[in-house]
Amino acid sequence: MKFDFIPIDYGYFDFEGKNYAKITGRNSQGKRICVIDSCPVYFWAILNDKLEEKKINALIEKIKKICLDVKGRKTKVEGVELHDKKFLGCRVKALKIFATNYKDLHDIADCLGMKEIEKRRGYDLGFITHYVIEKKFLPLHWYEISGEVLHNSVEFGGIDSSLNVDFCIKAESIKKTDDKKFLPKVLAFDIETDEFRIGEGEILMVSLVSENFKKLITWKTSSSSGTRLDYVEYVKNEKELIERFIECVKEISPDFLVGYFSDGFDLPYLKARADKHKVKFSLGLDGSQPRFSGAGAGRGIGTGKISGIVHIDLLRFIQTAYSQYMQSETMSLNEVAKEFLGDAKKDFEMKHSSKILAGEWENYFEYNLHDSVLTYNLFQKFWPDINEFSRTIQEPPFETSRAGLSRYTESYILHNLEKFNEIPEKRPTNDEIGQRRRIGSSEGAFVMEPTPGMYENIAMFDFTSMHTSIIITHNLSKSTLLEKKEKGCNESPEIAEGKKKIRYYFSKETGFFPELMKEIFYLRKKAKEEYSKNKNTFTKARSNAFKVLSASAHGYLAFFGARYYSHEASASVLAFVRKYNKETIEKVKEGGYNVIFGDTDSVGFTLNNKTKKDVRQLLEKLNSELPGVMELELEDFYKRGIWVTTRAGITGAKKKYAMIDEDGNIKIRGFETVRRDWCSMARKVQNNVLMMILKEGNEKSALEYVKEIIQKVKDKKLEIKDIIIRTQIKKPLSEYKAISPHVIAAKKMKERNLPIDPGSLVEYYIARTREKKKLVREKVKLPDEKGEYDVDYYLRHQILPAVENIFQVFEIDTDELIDRKKQKKLSDF
């Protein structure tokens, strides 16, 4: 039988000691198909240099005889081949050692302690990754499959009869075909409970949303007088709720089951409650329960994998792939939905189910259903991105949606090594990671200290993908690093290592890492052009995928968990970053401009009496002097900009400025306005002050405005939303050495049984207290705690600090704006 097929979910199983990949996907008619396939399982033994042929043959014979009985599984070396390969760019002779089961590779590798063998590699990729590389059966691409349909077959222990799919097939051939449109079947879900701690409360309701499908299952009956909502299905109890949920998932049979924070909440909660009721939580297409891994006793959340269905926790994906480009200050469903959908959660005042009145349940149902609607719509929004990332790094969507930036880069490398005939490097051991961390980090980028003041007519240059273009241009990587200088090699600038100043040298022959980064660099350029020509969600997703991948190249080199980590290459990249930035600053100065700003890859300067044309000519000249793929871009022209001093006083503050472009758009960097751990009134005031000053070119109206606000604060006219301070909890509360206000707020929340975990955002305000308190933390109150805000605190610690450095540029002392005597009286009271 022959059919077209798109692989979506990858799993594997063992049968008679061998590994089989189990790939679930669809054909173009929408039939659900499971493909079973196998691949050779092997790893590499890299041989010592100059080993004689005779000795190699003897070694091969010896290895062929290896037979193991481990973990109740008999395994043996199935074959050994000699190959000419490359490892870290060097030619090597290597043995390809085949085994029965992937899980045994490590044990077999452990038997190869012979002195003839230098290194053992390629046993730690994971079977799925190994399989995808081996068979080039890539996720979310279209294929033509032919093979034998399994129908109540005894093969593989009768696996086909237990699988809830249209066909199960043993693959004979897999051929890549042209891409077709694919619309995945998606089911979003969300639960509501009384208790945040996993499994400790009852699940009150669960909502499910799919295409033209909305359902809410609950055992909480509403009053007979209440409006009956047509999507609500009433069941007897929580046990039935879970059973119905499982049935619904089976009926809809989605490719993707999507939640928001469902790795950390919804899925483990459902599983825990199912366990309590002794209900088998059989969501998998083979009837298996979700497998949770990585959670453990430690910190962080695990992942919930469902066999045959891709469980996506959208929060995790958005966090890694998008959060750095987002406006939202939190990753809550509400804010993320607002930003990407223009839709928000329904209003509902959360309370314990025992306190919900009969007529209120409908609102709760609406609220819960709408969360699933938002999750469903967000998935549709991000599907192009997940799709594009998954195809680019060639890892299945389950893994892709949970991977971090380093894994994106690493997967891209591993899946492209064969082009270079390269044997994969291994993951670092804990010892190696320890060593890498002990070496510490290298000196980073250069940041110029600006002279505080207001400037007019500003232009800004920046380097395109600076770090990545340096890696490519100077061929920097682990495998191209030379032990000593060679003729014509690439040479880093001088680097201070300890007390010495040294240089690192890199080969002139392009290494696979720089080559792959070059590929990404050009694909990024292409994708960006494509997007600007043809703007749609798919071109945007593609452009973003390569943008993220390209931006992670240097971070990967310097990441101690990376297979291709290189301290030397990273230090060299950063040395070049400093060199190019400083050189550019000098050259712009030489061109007759006044440089006022410089940070890592950008330079800002005033035009003085020069024209925009002059600036463009200068840019052209600078570009003609840059080597390789390095390129300087004109970021923009600005009408006006302001730089301030640090709080301490005289020196200019780095990474803190505001500019206005010719269309009146304001760009603010580093100021409290953009920091979420300042109260919104301080941020608003600062933002308005910057706007007025930049638009008008002077401080007069801004000063009047600040005076008004100060009066408003004194008159206690601020609302609670103006004074709330939001801060994130970054570690378990017990680990805090310094107990700052936000830790107190978190402790108060914990006392109320509210969930506080690393990552939680706490809200509080600073209240006036009866006795005089010395520490701010003694005045912390949660937003719903009664109290008056501390006028003195909000003036002196929020509003004034936000604006005083700005007015200092105009030599105005804002301290005088507060009548000290009057204030003293107030706080004494």
Add this chain to the structure above:
DNA sequence: GTTAAGGCCATACC
């Protein structure tokens, strides 16, 4: 008991 320096901590920039 008060004060200054130093450290912790969160958050931003690139």
Add this chain to the structure above:
DNA sequence: ACCGGTATGGCCTTAAC
């Protein structure tokens, strides 16, 4: 541990008086 280094600034902690 899950991409890096540079930088600001608030507030607590500690040491010294």
